[in-house]
Amino acid sequence: MNLKPRFIQITLFFVATTSLAAQDVVDDSLQLRDIYKTSLTNGKSYQWLDYLSNEIGGRLSGSLNAELAVEYTKSQLETLGLDRVWLQPVMVPKWVRGNPEFSYIETAPGQTIPVNLCALGGSVATPLEGIKAKVIEVQSVDEIKTMSRSEIEGKIVFLNRPMQADLISTFEAYGGCVNQRYNGAKEAAKLGALGTVVRSMNLRLDNLPHTGAMSYGDTAVKDRIPSAAISTNDAERLSGLLKLDPDIKFYFKQNCRQLKDVQSYNVIGEITGTQYPNQIIIVGAHLDSWDLGDGSHDDGAGCVQSMDVLRLLKQTGLRPNRTIRVVLFMNEENGLRGGLKYAKVAKQKGEKHIFALESDSGGFTPRGFSFDGPDYKISQILNWKSLFEPYLIHYFKKGGSGADIGPLKDESVVLAGLAPDSQRYFDHHHASNDTFDAVNKRELELGAATMTALVYLVDKYGFNSIETKKPLKD
Amino acid sequence: MNLKPRFIQITLFFVATTSLAAQDVVDDSLQLRDIYKTSLTNGKSYQWLDYLSNEIGGRLSGSLNAELAVEYTKSQLETLGLDRVWLQPVMVPKWVRGNPEFSYIETAPGQTIPVNLCALGGSVATPLEGIKAKVIEVQSVDEIKTMSRSEIEGKIVFLNRPMQADLISTFEAYGGCVNQRYNGAKEAAKLGALGTVVRSMNLRLDNLPHTGAMSYGDTAVKDRIPSAAISTNDAERLSGLLKLDPDIKFYFKQNCRQLKDVQSYNVIGEITGTQYPNQIIIVGAHLDSWDLGDGSHDDGAGCVQSMDVLRLLKQTGLRPNRTIRVVLFMNEENGLRGGLKYAKVAKQKGEKHIFALESDSGGFTPRGFSFDGPDYKISQILNWKSLFEPYLIHYFKKGGSGADIGPLKDESVVLAGLAPDSQRYFDHHHASNDTFDAVNKRELELGAATMTALVYLVDKYGFNSIETKKPLKD
Numbered sequence A, B: 001m002n003l004k005p006r007f008i009q010i011t012l013f014f015v016a017t018t019s020l021a022a023q024d025v026v027d028d029s030l031q032l033r034d035i036y037k038t039s040l041t042n043g044k045s046y047q048w049l050d051y052l053s054n055e056i057g058g059r060l061s062g063s064l065n066a067e068l069a070v071e072y073t074k075s076q077l078e079t080l081g082l083d084r085v086w087l088q089p090v091m092v093p094k095w096v097r098g099n100p101e102f103s104y105i106e107t108a109p110g111q112t113i114p115v116n117l118c119a120l121g122g123s124v125a126t127p128l129e130g131i132k133a134k135v136i137e138v139q140s141v142d143e144i145k146t147m148s149r150s151e152i153e154g155k156i157v158f159l160n161r162p163m164q165a166d167l168i169s170t171f172e173a174y175g176g177c178v179n180q181r182y183n184g185a186k187e188a189a190k191l192g193a194l195g196t197v198v199r200s201m202n203l204r205l206d207n208l209p210h211t212g213a214m215s216y217g218d219t220a221v222k223d224r225i226p227s228a229a230i231s232t233n234d235a236e237r238l239s240g241l242l243k244l245d246p247d248i249k250f251y252f253k254q255n256c257r258q259l260k261d262v263q264s265y266n267v268i269g270e271i272t273g274t275q276y277p278n279q280i281i282i283v284g285a286h287l288d289s290w291d292l293g294d295g296s297h298d299d300g301a302g303c304v305q306s307m308d309v310l311r312l313l314k315q316t317g318l319r320p321n322r323t324i325r326v327v328l329f330m331n332e333e334n335g336l337r338g339g340l341k342y343a344k345v346a347k348q349k350g351e352k353h354i355f356a357l358e359s360d361s362g363g364f365t366p367r368g369f370s371f372d373g374p375d376y377k378i379s380q381i382l383n384w385k386s387l388f389e390p391y392l393i394h395y396f397k398k399g400g401s402g403a404d405i406g407p408l409k410d411e412s413v414v415l416a417g418l419a420p421d422s423q424r425y426f427d428h429h430h431a432s433n434d435t436f437d438a439v440n441k442r443e444l445e446l447g448a449a450t451m452t453a454l455v456y457l458v459d460k461y462g463f464n465s466i467e468t469k470k471p472l473k474d
Helices: A003-017 A022-042 A045-056 A064-077 A141-145 A170-175 A179-190 A232-244 A296-315 A337-348 A375-382 A385-391 A441-461 B003-017 B022-042 B045-056 B064-077 B141-145 B170-175 B179-190 B232-244 B296-315 B337-349 B375-382 B385-391 B441-461
Strands: A084-096 A102-108 A111-114 A117-119 A131-138 A156-159 A195-199 A227-230 A249-253 A257-271 A276-286 A322-329 A352-358 A366-372 A395-398 A414-420 B084-096 B102-108 B111-114 B117-119 B131-138 B156-159 B195-199 B227-230 B249-253 B257-271 B276-286 B322-329 B352-358 B366-372 B395-398 B414-420
Touching: A022 A296, A022 A385, A022 A441, A045 A064, A045 A296, A045 A441, A064 A084, A064 A257, A064 A296, A064 A322, A084 A337, A102 A232, A131 A195, A131 A232, A141 A179, A156 A179, A156 A232, A156 A249, A179 A195, A179 A227, A195 A232, A195 A249, A227 A232, A257 A296, A257 A337, A276 A296, A276 A337, A276 A441, A296 A322, A296 A441, A322 A337, A322 A441, A352 A441, A366 A375, A366 A441, A375 A395, A375 A414, A375 A441, A385 A441, A414 A441, B022 B296, B022 B385, B022 B441, B045 B064, B045 B296, B045 B441, B064 B084, B064 B257, B064 B296, B064 B322, B084 B337, B102 B232, B131 B195, B131 B232, B141 B179, B156 B179, B156 B232, B156 B249, B179 B195, B179 B227, B195 B232, B195 B249, B227 B232, B257 B296, B257 B337, B276 B296, B276 B337, B276 B441, B296 B322, B296 B441, B322 B337, B322 B441, B352 B441, B366 B375, B366 B441, B375 B395, B375 B414, B375 B441, B385 B441, B414 B441
Parallel strands: A131 A156, A156 A195, A195 A227, A276 A322, A276 A352, A352 A414, A366 A395, B131 B156, B156 B195, B195 B227, B276 B322, B276 B352, B352 B414, B366 B395
Antiparallel strands: A084 A257, A102 A111, A102 A249, A117 A227, A131 A249, A257 A322, A366 A414, B084 B257, B102 B111, B102 B249, B117 B227, B131 B249, B257 B322, B366 B414
């Protein structure tokens, strides 16, 4: 890849097709080059992630580790020479897993096969002695709704629909499956089930159970049933054994519970804009994680990338026109309290957020961005696509951004999500192998640079200059 | 990702901008959908790679494993119902590593630090007692050329230029470094060096030495000096210690050697074209590998993807117009004898190859293709880009294809290389961690589907229908 000729190509292209001045395009090309080079040769994201993952570890909301992560990231932001660094208090739920879960399939009295199982976040415990019952396998929550009480009462409901392997976006495959995990127990409880187990949200066949949030909705406390996930290999085995003998039993024991809400914090740092300090651009990610791994991909990667955006802007000599904030949100995984609190405070203060970018799809090679916002503003961003071409950033599509920034949505803000390669993400998501070794340094750094590049462009041009309001074509 | 609306978009685009009929575009969209779906839900590439990597292992030319791989892949191709499967004999060099290498840095008499070192492919052995000498560090082969005999004679030359981290393509970074490995010993020998050690071609800092081919050029046999690679961590350590004390010594011992050439084979399978059987399209990869790992990424992945191209064409009900061949080339790593032999035989037989596609850049998420051939033909391929968009295949660029198919180059053939994501490739390349666990099933299958899709299009449309010969713009 020879960068020089490419810059010239881009210049010509821009002159011909957009209103950006040729000099701007040259400047922007060089600035992006500097941002990527600095991230790849002098980035801090990987070093920060090493600490967050290996020295602190999993950071479930309300845990000691979550608070250590708040302290650590705040202290690191304070080394960057930002204009402000502060903690935003937020009360968060505190769910604890308790003792390690225990589970098996009983094919005959005394004949058992061990099962890799984990409680789902928010689930109640089993009785102290655990639950042992027959199993009814279903493929969806809707299937439960079509069933009679006699089919389900006194049984464990096993939700076993696999993620759809032929979808190219694994996030789409996840979206098509995850309601089994989230709503399964609520529906099964209505028909007298004793518990639910769900096939892990994982496209691979392996032995790792994947946790994640579930909800009882308006189910009365006394009617709540324990809910757990089993590994994909165990799901295949259980399903196969049920075909041989529908009377086999399943046992699981877990003593997780929901405690009282506790105090926690969003961690925020800011470079105040020189020209338009009241126009706010945020980059963010969530600092909490599940507890089984160390949360490197979900979402330690996004946190350290977001932190490095502000550092890379400074390292490459930029003084932003607008105010650039990094926000590390607490409690995305089981409550979204941090995102809700941030948006609420912003509204109370009358802050004008023009752009919010979240990284919460893993630290893999960046492919582009997804956007949510007015078409005429997204069209402006599409004009910058060619600047990203040398970095193999091709994907610029409307549709989705990030959970934490969602509450900022209004008729004018542009929300965006970094879109990394998704193929390996659900191999690790919410499981014990979401660990530092699964993150590649260069891929992480390319993501940080890609985010910084977009923030640089939004800061430089804003969204007000070319409001042609033409409909979005791409 | 909703495929239906996307197909409609593509249709409109094509009607407006190319000569392909709207019905063709719909058909092609559906065919590509079927190819990707079949590969992701019913592919064989991963299963084949499991066998090749875990049951056979590293397949250095001339080794027993290489012959086992010939037998295995031939037998698997024979299960696919192809029209012909055969072995093409080729004599290959046989270099053997011998006993495990041994190496250390001696900071003072009796004070040693162990070093992770491996002999380079083609190197001679050290004397039986090894070599211990002072070290002179250089940054390039050209630097050696500027030096005097007195600076180098009796020393070990240490070539320590790192791969350039700010290049987005790691293959470009490799290309800018690898002459240290290939030509270092030849140049150092001219000035009386006792041996050379090269920093491994690896962008990560870790403890694994990476082997690879080196050449003595026309150096007389008696003047050849042993050449080895050390891990990046060891290279950093050695360089740091040399700064403290330029008189420290380096020791290494290896007993590798070059034996006589032995008989081996290219493995070839073919579906004969129904309309134009004399127009040949090949997909290929190299079956040999280095010996330190099991050669999963380099190039087991390419072999099983190429095999699955023919299987996927059959599975999706296609009867090719042209002859489609899979070629598993022997001896890419240290001789290219398989590629040279295949091209020689093709020429002798007067075979007309219209298109050759190689997969030899790892089994990672496919990003697109690189091409080498007449611009007007590559322009035709660029017309198909939108068909690949739903699969996030964006990269279609002129520049390079694959080593094995290189000898087929003439004024009319189009050569192509699958271009997967390159970020992790050199973490594993030629090292002991080039193993099956580093390959992701979906990424491998997406690559096989992407290759199949392009072969389908080239087979359907050929290259003769729209020879507008307009210069290549992208």
